[in-house]
Amino acid sequence: MVKTTTLKILLTVVMLAGCSTEFRDGIDDTAVSIQSRARALQAWTDSGDLFDGIPHTEDFGKGFRDGHYEIAMGGDGSQPALPPREYRELRNRGDKVGSRLAAYMDGHEHGVLSITAQSRLRAKLSWNESRDMYDGIPHLSDFRRGYLDGFFTTSMGRRETRPVALPAEYSKRRFETALGLARVRTYRDGHQHGTMTAEAEMTVEQVASAAARE
Numbered sequence: 001m002v003k004t005t006t007l008k009i010l011l012t013v014v015m016l017a018g019c020s021t022e023f024r025d026g027i028d029d030t031a032v033s034i035q036s037r038a039r040a041l042q043a044w045t046d047s048g049d050l051f052d053g054i055p056h057t058e059d060f061g062k063g064f065r066d067g068h069y070e071i072a073m074g075g076d077g078s079q080p081a082l083p084p085r086e087y088r089e090l091r092n093r094g095d096k097v098g099s100r101l102a103a104y105m106d107g108h109e110h111g112v113l114s115i116t117a118q119s120r121l122r123a124k125l126s127w128n129e130s131r132d133m134y135d136g137i138p139h140l141s142d143f144r145r146g147y148l149d150g151f152f153t154t155s156m157g158r159r160e161t162r163p164v165a166l167p168a169e170y171s172k173r174r175f176e177t178a179l180g181l182a183r184v185r186t187y188r189d190g191h192q193h194g195t196m197t198a199e200a201e202m203t204v205e206q207v208a209s210a211a212a213r214e
Helices: 002-051 057-072 085-089 095-134 140-155 178-213
Strands: none
Touching: 002 057, 002 095, 057 095, 085 095, 095 140, 095 178, 140 178
16 A cells, blocks of 8 residues: 555656646747747847838738747748738738738748848857957867857757757768867867857847846
């Protein structure tokens, strides 16, 4: 009887621990989604003046924010195969709706381009500001490439701490030598440093933004 009771208690604890982990993961995912939406809105606010006067600005802006958000959440930037529900429901109601859909799709493309260009620029600026710290390390060009890649993906909202796959160049036969493997490790080290730097900068930005709202 005692053994059965103990097993039931242990099983309950394990189940609760699993639920707790899933709950925390859910909270983390929600927080990332909210932050990505906020960044998309800020990007549109910052660049909205560039698109002043274009037809269906509201639809363009919605597409811009959605494209920006989808990239930040790990999307590949492809235009949606199906438009948002509100456009599907109005699909056969005249040319004006068709123009609104075209504006949405155009905005979506510009949102994708915006976050991509901004992230690449931020990565280059960050490297230029910090490169003196890494002068003299072996295989600096590989470190730089890893740093830029790590910073770039992280600043777009991705959360990889290591590259999912090495660039194709590093998979060639010549990288199976001792020298080649050293270059691969250097690339990974650079990727990690770029990732950590981007995360630190994004944290500072979030704190500053929260302080400004208060």
